[in-house]
Amino acid sequence: MLIVQKYGGTSVGDLERIQNVARRVRRVRDAGHQVVVVVSAMSGETDSLVAMANALSPLPPEREMDMLLSTGERKTIALLAIALTAMGTPSQAFTGRQVGIETDSAHTRARIERISGERLRKSLAEGYVPVVAGFQGINAQSDVTTLGRGGSDLTAVAVAAAIQADRCDIYTDVDGVYTADPRIVSNARKLDRIAFEEMLELASLGAKVLQTRSVLFAMRHGVPVQVLSSFTDQPGTLVTKEDAEMEQLSVSGVTYDRNQAKVTITDVPDQPGVASRLFKAISDANIMIDMIIQNVGHDGCTDISFTIPRTDVAKLRSHMGTIRLDGSPLTIDVDDRIAKVSAVGVGMRSHSGVATRMFDTLAQNGVNIKMISTSEIKISCVIDERYTELAVRALHDAFELGVVPGGTS
Amino acid sequence: MLIVQKYGGTSVGDLERIQNVARRVRRVRDAGHQVVVVVSAMSGETDSLVAMANALSPLPPEREMDMLLSTGERKTIALLAIALTAMGTPSQAFTGRQVGIETDSAHTRARIERISGERLRKSLAEGYVPVVAGFQGINAQSDVTTLGRGGSDLTAVAVAAAIQADRCDIYTDVDGVYTADPRIVSNARKLDRIAFEEMLELASLGAKVLQTRSVLFAMRHGVPVQVLSSFTDQPGTLVTKEDAEMEQLSVSGVTYDRNQAKVTITDVPDQPGVASRLFKAISDANIMIDMIIQNVGHDGCTDISFTIPRTDVAKLRSHMGTIRLDGSPLTIDVDDRIAKVSAVGVGMRSHSGVATRMFDTLAQNGVNIKMISTSEIKISCVIDERYTELAVRALHDAFELGVVPGGTS
Numbered sequence: 001m002l003i004v005q006k007y008g009g010t011s012v013g014d015l016e017r018i019q020n021v022a023r024r025v026r027r028v029r030d031a032g033h034q035v036v037v038v039v040s041a042m043s044g045e046t047d048s049l050v051a052m053a054n055a056l057s058p059l060p061p062e063r064e065m066d067m068l069l070s071t072g073e074r075k076t077i078a079l080l081a082i083a084l085t086a087m088g089t090p091s092q093a094f095t096g097r098q099v100g101i102e103t104d105s106a107h108t109r110a111r112i113e114r115i116s117g118e119r120l121r122k123s124l125a126e127g128y129v130p131v132v133a134g135f136q137g138i139n140a141q142s143d144v145t146t147l148g149r150g151g152s153d154l155t156a157v158a159v160a161a162a163i164q165a166d167r168c169d170i171y172t173d174v175d176g177v178y179t180a181d182p183r184i185v186s187n188a189r190k191l192d193r194i195a196f197e198e199m200l201e202l203a204s205l206g207a208k209v210l211q212t213r214s215v216l217f218a219m220r221h222g223v224p225v226q227v228l229s230s231f232t233d234q235p236g237t238l239v240t241k242e243d244a245e246m247e248q249l250s251v252s253g254v255t256y257d258r259n260q261a262k263v264t265i266t267d268v269p270d271q272p273g274v275a276s277r278l279f280k281a282i283s284d285a286n287i288m289i290d291m292i293i294q295n296v297g298h299d300g301c302t303d304i305s306f307t308i309p310r311t312d313v314a315k316l317r318s319h320m321g322t323i324r325l326d327g328s329p330l331t332i333d334v335d336d337r338i339a340k341v342s343a344v345g346v347g348m349r350s351h352s353g354v355a356t357r358m359f360d361t362l363a364q365n366g367v368n369i370k371m372i373s374t375s376e377i378k379i380s381c382v383i384d385e386r387y388t389e390l391a392v393r394a395l396h397d398a399f400e401l402g403v404v405p406g407g408t409s
Numbered sequence: 410m411l412i413v414q415k416y417g418g419t420s421v422g423d424l425e426r427i428q429n430v431a432r433r434v435r436r437v438r439d440a441g442h443q444v445v446v447v448v449s450a451m452s453g454e455t456d457s458l459v460a461m462a463n464a465l466s467p468l469p470p471e472r473e474m475d476m477l478l479s480t481g482e483r484k485t486i487a488l489l490a491i492a493l494t495a496m497g498t499p500s501q502a503f504t505g506r507q508v509g510i511e512t513d514s515a516h517t518r519a520r521i522e523r524i525s526g527e528r529l530r531k532s533l534a535e536g537y538v539p540v541v542a543g544f545q546g547i548n549a550q551s552d553v554t555t556l557g558r559g560g561s562d563l564t565a566v567a568v569a570a571a572i573q574a575d576r577c578d579i580y581t582d583v584d585g586v587y588t589a590d591p592r593i594v595s596n597a598r599k600l601d602r603i604a605f606e607e608m609l610e611l612a613s614l615g616a617k618v619l620q621t622r623s624v625l626f627a628m629r630h631g632v633p634v635q636v637l638s639s640f641t642d643q644p645g646t647l648v649t650k651e652d653a654e655m656e657q658l659s660v661s662g663v664t665y666d667r668n669q670a671k672v673t674i675t676d677v678p679d680q681p682g683v684a685s686r687l688f689k690a691i692s693d694a695n696i697m698i699d700m701i702i703q704n705v706g707h708d709g710c711t712d713i714s715f716t717i718p719r720t721d722v723a724k725l726r727s728h729m730g731t732i733r734l735d736g737s738p739l740t741i742d743v744d745d746r747i748a749k750v751s752a753v754g755v756g757m758r759s760h761s762g763v764a765t766r767m768f769d770t771l772a773q774n775g776v777n778i779k780m781i782s783t784s785e786i787k788i789s790c791v792i793d794e795r796y797t798e799l800a801v802r803a804l805h806d807a808f809e810l811g812v813v814p815g816g817t818s
Contacts (some may be wrong), residue, residue: 015461015464034556049484052488053487054422056424056428056491056495057495060494060495061490062499063502064487064490064491064502065487067483067487067504068483068488069489070483071480071483074476074479074483075458075477077476078462078474078477079462082465082466082469082470082473083465086466087475090471092473093472093473093476095476098552142506142507144504265581
């Protein structure tokens with residue numbers, strides 16, 4: 001098999017851990033596989049570079065920040081290639097540029113536009129283990145760019161797609177994807193497999209295992225991704241195309257997100273174009289809206305509610321303060337003591353009654369539902385924040401996701 | 410004027426010093442000049458990277474070492490560009506690759522083959538202060554290479570040549586080129602100007618201000634180089650084309666080198682081809698020979714003496730031990746308690762009697778001359794090491810190089 005392995009900053013945090021990673025890579029290679037490794041900067045490195053830049057400037061130019069930050073991953077690839085070679089496993093280090101990762105010019109949050117993989121295939125054919133710097137690419141001006149949060153995962157998936165790898169293994173500090181957050185739900189179960197679509201919903205609903213755009217990239221290019229721990233030898237969770245086995249479950253996981261706030265704008269004139277004017281203003285401020293509800297009008301007026309990231313509340317207030325719809329300022333009501341709980345599963349497509357069971361379960365536990373949104377494979381409810389744990393545990397039980405005590409699943 | 414400034418590791422050793430460099434750059438720019446800056450890694454950075462590599466491998470692959478070491482300069486260029494921009498002087502950081510420094514593939518000691526400078530001219534035209542990573546380039550395989558010792562000086566001179574700069578200022582921890590080592594000769598005088606050829610001899614004779622190949626590159630491309638201190642505001646020494654003013658002095662400087670050993674091979678058959686066989690063996694072992702003397706033969710045999718770097722004595726012994734000229738091993742005699750003292754000056758071309766004065770001066774001070782070598786602009790004598798300081802001071806006086814007490818030169 002041709003396997004891409006990605007190790008995060010904690011896994012390569014010091015020289016000893018780099019040697020552990022090298023041993024792990026060598027084992028997989030000795031078992032007869034071809035391996036390409038993608039690594040992040042050593043943990044702490046990026047923070048220390050950011051601190052240096054901030055000591056020099058309140059607002060460092062983004063092009064120069066990318067140059068600075070990209071040194072972190074370059075250091076790790078050289079050190080890991082040196083460690084592998086010293087163990088008798090010939091290895092070559094490659095920057096994002098060298099493996100042909102071309103991005104747009106949005107410094108600090110660039111998007112991958114192309115990746116060639118030619119140099120990697122050559123290195124593999126010559127018997128090397130290529131070690132690739134995550135998180136970085138190069139734009140059309142031949143300047144270094146970085147890919148933003150979760151960028152190294154994205155590099156790994158993109159590299160796997162470019163060389164048509166059989167699998168992309170993302171080593172992290174958790175050992176897989178769970179039916180629910182194990183810190184909240186004691187009998188949460190690690191999933192062996194999960195569909196791309198489910199992982200995508202889980203990622204965008206607040207599960208921190210993989211970033212949305214890495215999952216999207218993997219799904220688009222059909223790259224099976226395994227999430228697993230670099231501190232154990234257990235298999236993790238395989239994120240892959242939906243298959244027959246998965247469909248037996250109606251719901252695969254229950255998740256929650258406490259980083260949202262519910263905003264209500266009251267007494268909005270109930271006229272065509274008003275809502276679009278409001279939402280254009282919000283989008284101009286680069287604020288992402290999640291759910292929207294427009295209430296039934298009364299006396300020619302209506303209320304509009306929506307959720308936004310809690311961190312954007314101040315930005316929203318200052319932006320909306322300037323808007324006049326009928327001469328008077330908007331009445332803005334913010335409730336940031338909310339949480340969004342969601343049930344996700346491709347099985348919903350063939351199982352009816354998932355929504356009913358979710359609403360019933362919340363009602364039986366005295367949890368009031370403030371907003372609802374659904375997609376083909378997920379149902380989300382906004383509830384009072386203090387019921388978060390209660391709701392997640394109740395739903396996890398209701399959908400029979402837990403480990404059967406003494407059983408095997 | 411268009412000026413290239415180069416700052417070494419000590420000058421950019423911490424964030425405060427980087428800000429000092431930024432202020433100095435800004436002053437020169439505010440005075441109406443265009444500036445390109447070349448920087449080394451922060452002092453200590455390269456050593457720490459080397460230590461990490463050595464902890465992982467007794468013999469790290471050179472390609473990977475270059476990748477690792479090149480991160481040091483990249484960090485400095487980003488930080489200096491950030492500091493300059495924060496002071497209101499827009500700046501852009503560039504790697505060796507980005508300014509088009511193409512080298513051969515001799516990792517850790519690459520030679521510059523081409524440099525385009527196109528990107529630099531564009532950056533200057535757009536009003537930026539370009540900050541360039543010293544010490545690094547890229548080979549035909551698009552791998553990072555490093556230029557070896559003194560590599561950042563070489564980058565600065567090469568950049569100056571590529572953009573046809575009016576001057577290349579090398580900031581260092583000494584404030585110029587002296588008539589002799591000021592630690593030995595108390596009235597040594599800082600030279601205002603010195604010819605490329607003289608600087609070349611001084612560099613190859615052990616003066617550590619500039620590396621030979623940087624001077625060679627500057628001479629070949631006619632780039633005036635100023636050596637000066639980044640801790641004062643005094644002008645330094647200008648290394649430039651020979652001019653009328655310089656020729657008034659017969660000798661410009663006296664220098665010494667204690668890193669040599671004198672090797673004598675006795676009872677070598679006095680036949681054609683024997684010497685060439687010996688010296689081929691030495692050159693095959695990558696040992697640089699400096700001076701050679703072949704004594705007059707006796708009984709069909711002769712003695713051959715030569716000097717080599719003291720650090721290569723062990724290598725020479727192990728290499729010569731295998732050579733048999735007439736069945737028996739060579740008799741090798743090593744004297745490593747020697748020093749080479751030299752007088753250098755383009756004025757020698759038009760002043761006769763320099764050699765005589767040198768030999769007389771040494772004789773008057775009771776210093777025996779063991780070997781002599783001369784070029785058009787220098788005379789070197791190998792002497793007993795313990796007379797080094799005595800000889801240097803006596804020659805400095807004999808050629809009237811010192812500061813006249815109370816006078817101006």
